[in-house]
Amino acid sequence: MFSRTLLLLFSSILSISLTAQSIKKMPVAKSGCSYYGFCDISFETSYSQDSSIVYAGECVRDSISWGLICVKLVSLPTGLEQAEEILTAYLNYLKTSFSIQKAAGYGKGHRLNKNENTRGILDYWEDAEKNSWKVKGWTDGKYVAVLYAFSKKELPENKVNLFLDGFRMPE
Numbered sequence: 001m002f003s004r005t006l007l008l009l010f011s012s013i014l015s016i017s018l019t020a021q022s023i024k025k026m027p028v029a030k031s032g033c034s035y036y037g038f039c040d041i042s043f044e045t046s047y048s049q050d051s052s053i054v055y056a057g058e059c060v061r062d063s064i065s066w067g068l069i070c071v072k073l074v075s076l077p078t079g080l081e082q083a084e085e086i087l088t089a090y091l092n093y094l095k096t097s098f099s100i101q102k103a104a105g106y107g108k109g110h111r112l113n114k115n116e117n118t119r120g121i122l123d124y125w126e127d128a129e130k131n132s133w134k135v136k137g138w139t140d141g142k143y144v145a146v147l148y149a150f151s152k153k154e155l156p157e158n159k160v161n162l163f164l165d166g167f168r169m170p171e
Contacts, residue, residue, distance in 0.1 A: 023162055028070045029055045033143060036166030038159070041068055050075055064151040065131075066163060069094075071144045083141040084108070084119040090144055091121060091137050100133070102126040112138050112167065122164075125150075136164035143169050 023036045029043040031053070039059035046054045052074045058067040071090070077083040088106065095103065103125050110120025118140045125133035133150040134157075145167050149160045 023166070025166075025168075028068065028145075031055050031070050031072055031143075032170035033070050033145065034168045035068055035147065035163070036168075037066060037068075037163055039066060041066065043068075063153060064149055064155065064160075067148045067150075068167070069146045070167075073142055073144060077141050080117070080119050080139075080141055083139040083144070084121070087119065087121055087137045087139045087144050087146075091123065091135070091146065094135075094146060095125065098125070098133075099128040100125045101128055110136070110138075112140075112165070112169070115140075117141075118169075134160050134164065138167050138169075140169050145169075 023038055025034055025036050026040060027034050029045060035041075037059070039061040041057040041059045043055045043057040046056070048054055048071065053072040054069065056067075056069040058065055060066070073086075077086055091106070103123055105123065107122040108119070110122060112118040112120055118138060121137045123135050125135060127133065127150070131150045131152055132155055133148055134155055135146060135148040137144065137146045139145070147164045147167055149155055149163060
């Protein structure tokens with residue numbers, strides 16, 4: 001009886017460890033930025049109307065879509081307040097692009113890795129297909145980045161937070 005219980009416990013632990021996903025640090029194309037993620041995002045490079053370089057991509061793992069958009073700004077804002085306004089405007093633009101139907105409202109005051117020279121904005125969205133989104137945008141005045149995760153099922157909060165807070169700008 002004891003050995004059967006031990007065998008079941010061992011196989012449960014083995015099963016959990018085999019399905020656990022480790023987070024890895026990966027580059028955002030050739031931007032100089034990086035992110036900690038659960039799947040390898042393939043980035044496409046394009047240019048905005050003002051010639052800022054835009055790196056964007058998504059990957060899917062366990063029925064969760066993980067996405068990242070990183071913009072290297074050409075026209076630099078005069079300060080972090082203006083940079084945060086640019087980030088807010090970009091998030092508003094993305095709501096339209098992603099067919100967002102509901103939003104909780106922007107939560108401001110976040111700092112990336114406790115860096116006072118950054119600004120972050122958090123929001124929860126729902127799109128036209130009833131996917132639940134968690135979105136976090138970051139800026140330091142040189143870059144604007146938006147990281148997001150969405151799924152039809154409930155998002156694993158801790159795992160999503162690791163991704164959203166795992167963006168790194170060049171030093």
